[in-house]
Amino acid sequence: MRPNDLAEIRLLPLFSGMQQDCYDRLMLAAYVQNFPKGLTMIRQGDPADFLFILLEGQVELFASWDGHETTMAVLRPMGTFILAATIRDAPYLMSARTLERSRIMMIPSTNLRAIFQEDSAFAMAIIHELAGCYRAVVRHTKGLKLRTSRERIAAYLLRQAHLAGDLRSYFLPVEKRLLASYLGMTAENLSRALKSLEDDGLKVDGSRVILTDPEKLGLVAKLDVLIDGG
Amino acid sequence: MRPNDLAEIRLLPLFSGMQQDCYDRLMLAAYVQNFPKGLTMIRQGDPADFLFILLEGQVELFASWDGHETTMAVLRPMGTFILAATIRDAPYLMSARTLERSRIMMIPSTNLRAIFQEDSAFAMAIIHELAGCYRAVVRHTKGLKLRTSRERIAAYLLRQAHLAGDLRSYFLPVEKRLLASYLGMTAENLSRALKSLEDDGLKVDGSRVILTDPEKLGLVAKLDVLIDGG
DNA sequence: CCTGACACTTGATTTTTGTCAAGGGAATTG
DNA sequence: CAATTCCCTTGACAAAAATCAAGTGTCAGG
Structure with a gap:
């Protein structure tokens, strides 16, 4: 992990209000990985073991069924993805692959769930983030249907x-x-x-x-x- | 409000873990209303002043654009709706109307936002609920596209x-x-x-x-x- | 420099879906 | 009980979109 990664991530809305020691413990369990272009790092249906944070690069969220595929979203830095699956400890509903070489942080779901129970500012930020994600999908669906x-x-x-x-x-x-x-x-x-x-x-x-x-x-x-x- | 309403609502996943005094204060600000069939009680674009809880009846969430309408969801008791707008203090993305005569509880958004900052069990429940709503829309969208x-x-x-x-x-x-x-x-x-x-x-x-x-x-x-x- | 893979375009065609119009039938209302 | 409203169905037609196939151009790798 690069030294200024931590500083940048700290500024994300999701983490900026956290207590320092909670943040430190969360990051202790996290690690950063580089993925080459075109690599599928998440497959729908898999257990949600990690929360992902895109530090650099570009990621596609997509869904498959019966041999068909469809793009659900395209992500750019800095942003988290598949928060909801992580929280519910449920299988991913979407797959994810890199559209270009990407640097991605992975935070184990168990740590995440443990720490947002301790740190209420973190919990508030998660609520805010999830509500935003929900509204984004609703807007997209409205566009598709209308x-x-x-x-x-x-x-x-x-x-x-x-x-x-x-x-x-x-x-x-x-x-x-x-x-x-x-x-x-x-x-x-x-x-x-x-x-x-x-x-x-x-x-x-x-x-x-x-x-x-x-x-x-x-x-x-x-x-x-x-x-x-x- | 009927006497056993409070008891039933207390058992909803969203409220069951709350501290008693927080729950009481939340309910003090809330009130129950009967709506006739076919009444639009929420219009998209309006400020989200209330969280709604469907106690009895049936409610349709729908969206409009350029003279067209589309049904986004159909709700049955007991359940909450438009939680996300309430939390973000943002305009409703969807309208809501009764499909039959319905009994609905309304909780002012300001009270809701104040109290989930105090009661961490309530905050946890909201996180869980929102994550569930998010996943439900994603699944619906997958079906539509695939x-x-x-x-x-x-x-x-x-x-x-x-x-x-x-x-x-x-x-x-x-x-x-x-x-x-x-x-x-x-x-x-x-x-x-x-x-x-x-x-x-x-x-x-x-x-x-x-x-x-x-x-x-x-x-x-x-x-x-x-x-x-x- | 050649080659293959891949993204994009275009044409031809089929399939799917929407639109418009009309009519049946059930339920509600006066 | 008659009238009306509304839901649903059906047919004919039009529009939109998918599919299949071919061809162009770009780019990365050998």
Whole structure:
């Protein structure tokens, strides 16, 4: 573990309010590991032995059933994942793999569960974090059920533009096939829909996104804070 | 509030571990209300001023966007809803309406937030509950993204049969149009799919469901604990 | 530099799903 | 008891999306 890892992790909302000795004991049991690109480090159905914290790199959460796969989320540093399974001591509902070489901290679930019973500030932070995760999935599900493919794409691209600093041009943070899966469609469908959105103020060249007419695209997306976030 | 309400609520997982005085203070601020059938008591976007507990009746959680509506969940006693919004002091992501005459307890969010900071057993229970809610939405979303309409229907009906005590025949707990919305399809689509499932061991007559060949239906549904629950 | 793997696109086609319209039937209401 | 409302079903049609297949281009590795 690198010396300034501890300092950075300490600042995460999940840990920043903890008592020092609880934090120290939690970190004593933790360790950091490097994973190469494309490695599946969590398989759905496995017992949730660890809480994971992404320090560097990029991770995909995905789910499988009957030979099919779908992307549930893409994570970037710094953030935790699969907190809920850890807490309920239940099997993971999702698998996780690295999209690029990643540095990841692993905290044994037993230690986690023991320590949040002692440290009420930590417990509060977990409550807050879990409530946020819950709301994120609900928003995503609302989008899937209420919007068409084109609308989901338009909303996603406008949202990314906003996150990138309200730019009119930026690069896609993930591969298109992954984006398609995340948005609940096939890669072919995404490809065609992107083309059809050229009539609505969008231009995509490779992974470069250009909002030629953000307002017009907005009429397609109909952004909503209760789906797309604040 | 009825005298034995308090006793019953006390037994809910969320409250059973609480210190008595915290519980008392929480309940002092709470009140019970009767709602007629079909009344929307929560609108998405409104501030989350209350935690709701369904004592009697039936409640639908639904979401709207651009003139469309979709059913997110159907609740039965005894259970809480919209805990996450309450905790984050954020707007409701979903609306709620009664499907039948219902008796509902309302606990002011401010009291809730104050008291779970004092009572660590209550905090633990909230963590557990939230983690469970999170996993429930994830499972539902997995079903929506990975299964076809027919598969979702088959899985739902087998699951209900199991919940009803592994019966080969039972009555649908909700109207078909609601079920269709919950499963992410139109009522027409559900109607046709049910008919097509007659070749796969299912018979539906009005709201009566008959599993003529559960094993065959199981081949369509391909039940999975990581989607359908245990 | 060649090669293979892989991401992406495109076309053709099928399947699935949604939409619109109409009608039956059960339950509720006046 | 009649009238109405609402749920459900069905048919015809349109739209959306998935599938299959082929071809292009990029990139990493030999």
